[in-house]
Amino acid sequence: MATLSDFNGYQPTWCPGCGDWGIGIALKMALVQLNYSPDNVVVVFGIGCSGNMNDFLNAYAIHSLHGRAIPNAIGVKIANHRLKTIAVVGDGDCYGEGTNHLIHAIRGNHDITVIVHHNSVYGLTTGQVAPTAPKGMKSKSTPSGIIDQPLNPLTLSLTQGATFIGQGFAGDTPHLIELLKKGLQHEGFSLINILQPCVTFNKINTYQYYRERGYRLPKDYDPSNYHLALKKSLELDDGKYPLGVIYQVKKPTFTNQLTQLKERPLVENEERRKEIFFQLLNTFK
Amino acid sequence: MATLSDFNGYQPTWCPGCGDWGIGIALKMALVQLNYSPDNVVVVFGIGCSGNMNDFLNAYAIHSLHGRAIPNAIGVKIANHRLKTIAVVGDGDCYGEGTNHLIHAIRGNHDITVIVHHNSVYGLTTGQVAPTAPKGMKSKSTPSGIIDQPLNPLTLSLTQGATFIGQGFAGDTPHLIELLKKGLQHEGFSLINILQPCVTFNKINTYQYYRERGYRLPKDYDPSNYHLALKKSLELDDGKYPLGVIYQVKKPTFTNQLTQLKERPLVENEERRKEIFFQLLNTFK
Amino acid sequence: MMTFTWKIGGEAGFGINAAGSIFSKFVARSGYYAFDYIEYPSLIRGGHNALEVVIADEEIGTLREKIDFLVCLNAETYQKHSVRLHEKSLILYDQAEFQPNGTGIKITLPFKTILSDLGGDLVMKNTVALGASVALLGGEIKILLEILKEQFAKKGERVIQFNQKFAQAGYEYILNHYPTLIHRILTYKKNNNKVVISGNDAFSLGVVLADCRFYSAYPMTPSSSVLHTLASWQEKIGMVVRHAEDEISVINHAIGSSFAGVRSAVGTSGGGFALMVESVSFAGIAEIPLVIFLAQRPGPATGMPTWTEQGDLLFAIFAGHGEFPKIVLAPSDHLEMLRLAAEAFNLADIYQTPVIVLSDMFLSESHRTIDEEKIRKLAHQYQIDRGKLIKNLERTEKIKPFLRYQITEDGISPCLLPGTDGFFYQANSYEHLEDSHTTEEALERKKQVEKRNRKIQTYLKNHFQTPKVYGNLEHASMVFVSWGSNKEAILAAIRDLEEKNNLKTALIHFSYLYPLDKNVLLSLFDKNKQYLLVENNSLSQFGNLLSMTLGIEIERKILRYDGRPITSYFIIDELKKNGDIK
Amino acid sequence: MMTFTWKIGGEAGFGINAAGSIFSKFVARSGYYAFDYIEYPSLIRGGHNALEVVIADEEIGTLREKIDFLVCLNAETYQKHSVRLHEKSLILYDQAEFQPNGTGIKITLPFKTILSDLGGDLVMKNTVALGASVALLGGEIKILLEILKEQFAKKGERVIQFNQKFAQAGYEYILNHYPTLIHRILTYKKNNNKVVISGNDAFSLGVVLADCRFYSAYPMTPSSSVLHTLASWQEKIGMVVRHAEDEISVINHAIGSSFAGVRSAVGTSGGGFALMVESVSFAGIAEIPLVIFLAQRPGPATGMPTWTEQGDLLFAIFAGHGEFPKIVLAPSDHLEMLRLAAEAFNLADIYQTPVIVLSDMFLSESHRTIDEEKIRKLAHQYQIDRGKLIKNLERTEKIKPFLRYQITEDGISPCLLPGTDGFFYQANSYEHLEDSHTTEEALERKKQVEKRNRKIQTYLKNHFQTPKVYGNLEHASMVFVSWGSNKEAILAAIRDLEEKNNLKTALIHFSYLYPLDKNVLLSLFDKNKQYLLVENNSLSQFGNLLSMTLGIEIERKILRYDGRPITSYFIIDELKKNGDIK
Ligand SMILES: Cc1ncc(C[n+]2csc(CCOP(=O)(O)OP(=O)(O)O)c2C)c(N)n1
Ligand SMILES: Cc1ncc(C[n+]2csc(CCOP(=O)(O)OP(=O)(O)O)c2C)c(N)n1
Ligand code: SF4
Ligand code: SF4
Ligand SMILES: [Mg+2]
Numbered sequence A, B: 001m002a003t004l005s006d007f008n009g010y011q012p013t014w015c016p017g018c019g020d021w022g023i024g025i026a027l028k029m030a031l032v033q034l035n036y037s038p039d040n041v042v043v044v045f046g047i048g049c050s051g052n053m054n055d056f057l058n059a060y061a062i063h064s065l066h067g068r069a070i071p072n073a074i075g076v077k078i079a080n081h082r083l084k085t086i087a088v089v090g091d092g093d094c095y096g097e098g099t100n101h102l103i104h105a106i107r108g109n110h111d112i113t114v115i116v117h118h119n120s121v122y123g124l125t126t127g128q129v130a131p132t133a134p135k136g137m138k139s140k141s142t143p144s145g146i147i148d149q150p151l152n153p154l155t156l157s158l159t160q161g162a163t164f165i166g167q168g169f170a171g172d173t174p175h176l177i178e179l180l181k182k183g184l185q186h187e188g189f190s191l192i193n194i195l196q197p198c199v200t201f202n203k204i205n206t207y208q209y210y211r212e213r214g215y216r217l218p219k220d221y222d223p224s225n226y227h228l229a230l231k232k233s234l235e236l237d238d239g240k241y242p243l244g245v246i247y248q249v250k251k252p253t254f255t256n257q258l259t260q261l262k263e264r265p266l267v268e269n270e271e272r273r274k275e276i277f278f279q280l281l282n283t284f285k
Numbered sequence C, D: 001m002m003t004f005t006w007k008i009g010g011e012a013g014f015g016i017n018a019a020g021s022i023f024s025k026f027v028a029r030s031g032y033y034a035f036d037y038i039e040y041p042s043l044i045r046g047g048h049n050a051l052e053v054v055i056a057d058e059e060i061g062t063l064r065e066k067i068d069f070l071v072c073l074n075a076e077t078y079q080k081h082s083v084r085l086h087e088k089s090l091i092l093y094d095q096a097e098f099q100p101n102g103t104g105i106k107i108t109l110p111f112k113t114i115l116s117d118l119g120g121d122l123v124m125k126n127t128v129a130l131g132a133s134v135a136l137l138g139g140e141i142k143i144l145l146e147i148l149k150e151q152f153a154k155k156g157e158r159v160i161q162f163n164q165k166f167a168q169a170g171y172e173y174i175l176n177h178y179p180t181l182i183h184r185i186l187t188y189k190k191n192n193n194k195v196v197i198s199g200n201d202a203f204s205l206g207v208v209l210a211d212c213r214f215y216s217a218y219p220m221t222p223s224s225s226v227l228h229t230l231a232s233w234q235e236k237i238g239m240v241v242r243h244a245e246d247e248i249s250v251i252n253h254a255i256g257s258s259f260a261g262v263r264s265a266v267g268t269s270g271g272g273f274a275l276m277v278e279s280v281s282f283a284g285i286a287e288i289p290l291v292i293f294l295a296q297r298p299g300p301a302t303g304m305p306t307w308t309e310q311g312d313l314l315f316a317i318f319a320g321h322g323e324f325p326k327i328v329l330a331p332s333d334h335l336e337m338l339r340l341a342a343e344a345f346n347l348a349d350i351y352q353t354p355v356i357v358l359s360d361m362f363l364s365e366s367h368r369t370i371d372e373e374k375i376r377k378l379a380h381q382y383q384i385d386r387g388k389l390i391k392n393l394e395r396t397e398k399i400k401p402f403l404r405y406q407i408t409e410d411g412i413s414p415c416l417l418p419g420t421d422g423f424f425y426q427a428n429s430y431e432h433l434e435d436s437h438t439t440e441e442a443l444e445r446k447k448q449v450e451k452r453n454r455k456i457q458t459y460l461k462n463h464f465q466t467p468k469v470y471g472n473l474e475h476a477s478m479v480f481v482s483w484g485s486n487k488e489a490i491l492a493a494i495r496d497l498e499e500k501n502n503l504k505t506a507l508i509h510f511s512y513l514y515p516l517d518k519n520v521l522l523s524l525f526d527k528n529k530q531y532l533l534v535e536n537n538s539l540s541q542f543g544n545l546l547s548m549t550l551g552i553e554i555e556r557k558i559l560r561y562d563g564r565p566i567t568s569y570f571i572i573d574e575l576k577k578n579g580d581i582k
């Protein structure tokens, strides 16, 4: 049984008050409470302030390239589907550079949990707008305000078939821990979009902003109701932020549909190599 | 006034009976009927059987890389927003290699028309599955049937803010010509998803298949009704294919929101270069 | 050596490729050796497809100048290829379609009528032509019928018989109408075990031999058939084959699965490889083993998808930002493709870095008959070497970081299998300390750069293979220098030059292209010989690599960059043009 | 030449960068020259930031070994940089935080108490330190207050006065407590017009001078400030600046706008450039003008984002699959960056191909004081040359194809502005005929390859610039050979070696890196001299390029690859280690 300190790497270098602190702690707590330990979980980090968690959380890990954490995570899962596999990414990372990989990972229902730091800016490159930035938001790369309207990650993932969509708030860690645990326990693709105030560069989407507009989904909310989930996801477009498991449905995971992996993980497949080689060679006669 | 023959390039090399023939003719007819001619329209072609229209349709054109037609088209429009700019792409091209560019082009409401040959296969590379292939479809790269479920281009573009979404059928060219004209006349981003049977490699989505499941939207259909459009778009997931303008709403185009382009296209901007240069140099004193 | 070139041409979509591979198999099962090469446009229908099969009584891996038997399924085939006919060449055609006007023995066969009589459609012309060819070359029809049975096995008995019927019809038509023209080219010889494989098949077999269990790719000519072949084998051999959404996803799938301990490879062509290079650099600093199959085609950009060129060499060698070691191999023929494909996985594991296996359309899509024994021997010799991969390690009570990037003398650090109890570490795309945490410290950075670079010396010492020398360097007046798939064409030119022009030449042929060991190679080039660079590109990229590494410049160059492969007769024409020979 | 190094250090997020640029401006407006360089971690908060400003009475572009005045906003600054202090160095610190234990003149200033007394928070320490520095160096406080006014103009009067108050407080504290330590370093001299610009600012000004009207980029250190600067100017200068969703979209935006006739550029670093290389090949075959600003940082992969290296040279030179011409420039200093940025747009238009302008973090983010007159002269000389771009052409009655890829003697075809009445053509990523339709024909392919390759000879004949030679090649016992941003450090080493070690050395410095003209360059290297390669990378990539092109190998190398820039004192240490000098 691992402890919190087992998971603690370097002291975080995030700005004081940044939402990343809350996400970092919540993820470690969730992992401890689910009996994971640094040696039986693989975390793939993107590049950004979010991705800098690579040095603060101990695990078998990949500190990937900007936007590429998801395909790395899929590759890990296919090679060893016994390992819990998580991607920790930024919104520029996952909804900008790597939007392609998010959508096609959803199509395959790959059994990975994607945790997105939704702060509407590129924090680490000093604050340019991210694809989730509200239209008109000013930043160093958009001094007159961004012309593009924001991408909606919830409707994007729901309509393309994600089997678990959750939204959390970095300022409400107890709720976030429970949400992360549900996502981590979900078999199949799980997206957890975490509203994360960037206190240094995003003066619009502050803790205050989210406290005024975020609300926990009611106890009786049925996350398996697609049309209700669609309604909830569309609220993001009007600046309303439902918190909790927005949608969840059970579908076979990618690796569960691979007959090759029935008995054991790919990495443990026993070798009948030469025998198979000569059989295949015969087909060229 | 250009004629059809002005637009005719090489004799097409598409397989006899391929839906591309219908799309090629319909596009030329639509351009002629809207008084365009090869010298005042820019068409950017992707790579695929679809993209091979580059040699069959005369226009100022770019035969782009696989998946990159949309950003090329945006660049053309920003440089000279007086030129009608069209992207002719395949579903592997636009919903696979280039999904990123589609989504972020939608966010900017760039005034380009994207015409997608939706044939659920990679035709030109001899028939592998495309991202729109129905789950379980067998192909050379998925002999036991594709595990991934198909992407839904209609809900994808609607939920991310496309201001014009139309769906046509290559087997119904009269209807397709009218649909293309509406898309071409739309100011802002227009997506026209054309159901295009690939007679050589796709034995599921045949003309017959689409005739049985496609239906023209009723005369009184209101394309400005978002929730109705969402309902219609979701029908794709159940193998029902509404034909016509599914959604249309008026929003300022990207180039219309650029004050720099108020008076004239970027390519015609008069040069106060040296004068401006010295003004800017002063700011470094 | 006896050689006989049979060539079949027609419109794309008329089964030229299928006919070619059936004929190649027929030649092998009749006890002979064959080499076949197809030229086809980037179209699904229309355009001209032509496939030639060189029959020989010894192993052959190159094309010959003359066509001995031209099968014309349309007039265009005759127009395009009659220039290579000689007076004794056989020309099979249908006079209802056109009348050949040049040299050669005209053999008209009423394809259309035969087909309509027996209720077959035009696309069956190739099967009739196969039957006729077997007859004209004195082959055994039952071998052809047997192959057709296997070919259409999946399509059921009715389709099998339907095809056999047309083969039989072609065969009998010749026996009845041209008994005097029967040649004794393919009279059955006891068939010692031979296989017919393409370069792509050889790579696929190498993947299996090396126990690679993850292959990801995005379709791109001429690499696609590896994806198709491995996809069809995956369940049987217990590997996973993944057609991902784009090439960046493809290589990052493989980086993830390789990190998790599974031997992994990706396949693509130049344009797809270009999308992968940021991640090649990632595998370089994170020190993750990766095999990349790069099947070249003429660029730049989309270029000429179905033709051949060696135009991506320097791009592949210097691919990826920043400095990190990589290994680039270029197999010279089908057998070496199989050997080096399997070897590449050992090198990738040993050096924990990307290994690029270069092919091109000519090697990838040509088929060669190889004695099965040679492949069995190679397979038995091959031993898997996973380098410093550790699968279990004694843990301490408290979980602790594993020194994934430990500074070592040979530059290679032990690598613990992720998931091993009691440890953790990260594969880091940032510069890092030995324990894999991120660093920006000057000394730590310097240590890691020097450690990664030491892998190059270790490779040159332990695994670099010097080029093979063919012919006698001392006596040769001219020495060809080349790499990859040009070898067989040059060896054929060497034989022809000796026989017809009494000119002694030799060949220095490279398959291990990068990094190169300067000291070992200099001695090869210090002879005051006339060296002649042969490359299938326009900028003599390997010549530039040699001058970069050895500081020597080879002035004389034979370069081809029109999308067609280097052949012995192309080389000989160039020597004639330059006055080296009459 | 008088030089005085002022260095300020503290935690990231405490305005070290802002203080540095204010101080640099102060030096320029006081009538002196400055060169500043910042070292900071890839963090927003925490970690150590340190910026040094070298003050001189002549133009200066390099760092000096000793620190004359160290401003410590925290104890870590003293620990990290005290090694470069000498006995007369001034050390400004707050004894409430730490007590410096080494050599130098300690000047304690109660930052904390001053700030709390006047109601300022800790992040204002840098403004107090600026005031104190102005006092200690005998500068005019009103110049500093004026700069602060402009700096916070957008933030309103209250913030301006707030900052001025703390500058004044620091200034007065020194006058009251350390009247005897006032130095006469920055006494006001009549300020002839000077500007303070970074390498990135110089590139941005070059973009404006060349009338480039489209710039697209994706944020990536150290290229991002060009995106920010041009974005802030776009409305004023009538250009469009586009932050696109990824680097592949960035370069394809620019290809589209350049095709439509607008001069276009993209900016990135090594990792982003790696994502662009498939499209670089596309611009190569479609012959579309494109300027690519590549600001290098230590790789591989994410590497060390905020440090400096010259590690992407060969990757950039051979970037892109297949063979096509490209031009690679590497400005040697801030003024040449402005000149070559503008020149790059002419070269891109003339040769209708990609032109890569190489920078690195050192050149991109350092600021240099330059006489405004030099820049005005350069701007007046610059003429826009759009090569063979045709804006109007007489049409015939019927619309007809324009021969976009016409075979020409110099390899460059006329290019009609798309939208021109009466014509059409396509920019084609496939191989193509002269009328731009796709082709797979052998002869047409050969003609187009040779046409594209002829551009290289035309460039070498008309626009290639030979390297600049500094010092006297004949008399020099040692000749440095280098490229890009190392120039000023080497020139400073040459001066020091002559003054202190009486050693005559010279420098051959390249800014036009690729392609290189062998014939012109060979004469430079045939002197039996001791040549010494100086590069900010570990594999001497330019050395390899020289041996590839000229077949000469430079044995002696001074290489730095720890993320820090080449400096004169690094070079001199290496010569000492090697026994060249005592
Ligand atoms: C290919 C590439 N392009 C650009 C960058 C530079 N870069 C580093 S972090 C970052 C954005 C970070 O934003 P986000 O993903 O939202 O993470 P955050 O910092 O906001 O947590 C960028 C663009 C990179 N590392 N790689
Ligand atoms: C980067 C890259 N990867 C792969 C290819 C090979 N390729 C050519 S066409 C094609 C797919 C075509 O499918 P689609 O876009 O659906 O067009 P269709 O042929 O079906 O009309 C592919 C993968 C390429 N040209 N470039
Ligand atoms: S810049 Fe923003 S996202 Fe990054 S650490 Fe600081 S507050 Fe957090
Ligand atoms: S392969 Fe399919 S999509 Fe391509 S031309 Fe033939 S029928 Fe049309
Ligand atoms: Mg972010």
Ligand SMILES: [Mg+2]
Residues within 6 Å of the ligand: B048, B090, B091, B092, B117, B118, B119, B120, B121, B122, B123, B130
């Ligand atoms: Mg398709």
